[in-house]
Amino acid sequence: MPTETSHPPIDTSRPHSARVYDFLLGGKDNYPVDQAVAERLPVEARIGAHQNRAFMNRATTWLAGEGVDQFLDIGTGIPTAPNLHQSAQEVRPSARVVYCDNDPIVLRHAEALLISRPEGATDYVHADVREPASILDAARRTLDFDRPVALSLLGLLHFLPDAEDPIGIVRTFTDAMAPGSYVVLSQGAADVNPERGQQGADEYGKGGIQLALRTRGDFARFFEGLDIVAPGLVTAPEWFNGTPAPAPEESGLYVAVARVP
Structure with a gap:
C-alpha cells in the first residue's frame, strides 16, 4: 500500500509532465491539456519516451542480477507494464521498491496497480523530487539505507532547471546511500539535435512546463x-550490460548507471 493514502485533487486545467509522458507511451490516463502538449512535440519525443522506458527495464534487470534488492524510483509516472518492480522481482522476487511522484493521478493508479510479489x-510516496529529505524519510519505512539501494531518476532531470540545483538534489x-548503491539517470540532450530539442522545449514551455x-x-x-x-x-x-543489445537507433536521450563508492 502507498505510504500516503490521501488523494490530493487532480488539476486538469494544466498539463503535467507525467501525463504528457503517459500519452507519449500510448497510455490513456491523460487529459486534453496533456494531449495538446504531446501532439505538438516533435516525433523524437515519442521515440525518446519509449527508449527511456526500455533503458529503465534493462538497467533494473542488470542491477537485480548484480544483487541489488532495494530500489527508489523518483518521477515514477503513471504505471505502464512492465513496471520497475516487475523487472526487479522477475530476477529477485524479494526486491523492495519505493515509487515517488508528485502527480495525484499517479498516486491513484499506484494504489491499484503497483502490487508486489x-x-x-x-510502496508509493506522494512527494516532489525538490524535497529529497522528505522522500528519504518516507522511503526509510520500506528501504534500509544501510544497505545498497538503486536510485532511479528517469525522464525527470530535464524538468529541473539549473536554478533548482538538480545536481545538489x-x-x-547519494549522500544518504550506502557504498555499493547505484544511481540510474537519464537526461534529454541539448547537443544531439539542437533544433528538435529547442522545438520540444518551446512546446513544453507553451504548456507552462520548463524543459532543461x-x-x-x-x-x-x-x-x-x-x-x-x-x-x-x-x-x-x-x-x-549483460542484457541483449537493443537495435541501433538514433536518440536524443543520454543515460548512465553509476556506483556509489
Whole structure:
C-alpha cells in the first residue's frame, strides 16, 4: 500500500509532465491539456519516451542480477507494464521498491496497480523530487539505507532547471546511500539535435512546463564522485550490460548507471 493514502485533487486545467509522458507511451490516463502538449512535440519525443522506458527495464534487470534488492524510483509516472518492480522481482522476487511522484493521478493508479510479489514489497510516496529529505524519510519505512539501494531518476532531470540545483538534489540522495548503491539517470540532450530539442522545449514551455535540456558534458556533472559502469555515458539505445543489445537507433536521450563508492 502507498505510504500516503490521501488523494490530493487532480488539476486538469494544466498539463503535467507525467501525463504528457503517459500519452507519449500510448497510455490513456491523460487529459486534453496533456494531449495538446504531446501532439505538438516533435516525433523524437515519442521515440525518446519509449527508449527511456526500455533503458529503465534493462538497467533494473542488470542491477537485480548484480544483487541489488532495494530500489527508489523518483518521477515514477503513471504505471505502464512492465513496471520497475516487475523487472526487479522477475530476477529477485524479494526486491523492495519505493515509487515517488508528485502527480495525484499517479498516486491513484499506484494504489491499484503497483502490487508486489508476496516475497517483496512496493510502496508509493506522494512527494516532489525538490524535497529529497522528505522522500528519504518516507522511503526509510520500506528501504534500509544501510544497505545498497538503486536510485532511479528517469525522464525527470530535464524538468529541473539549473536554478533548482538538480545536481545538489541528486547529491542529497547519494549522500544518504550506502557504498555499493547505484544511481540510474537519464537526461534529454541539448547537443544531439539542437533544433528538435529547442522545438520540444518551446512546446513544453507553451504548456507552462520548463524543459532543461543539457549537453553530454553537463550531464556528466551529475556523476562526479561516482563510478560510472560500462558502457558509460551513452544514448539510451546504446546502454546494455549483460542484457541483449537493443537495435541501433538514433536518440536524443543520454543515460548512465553509476556506483556509489
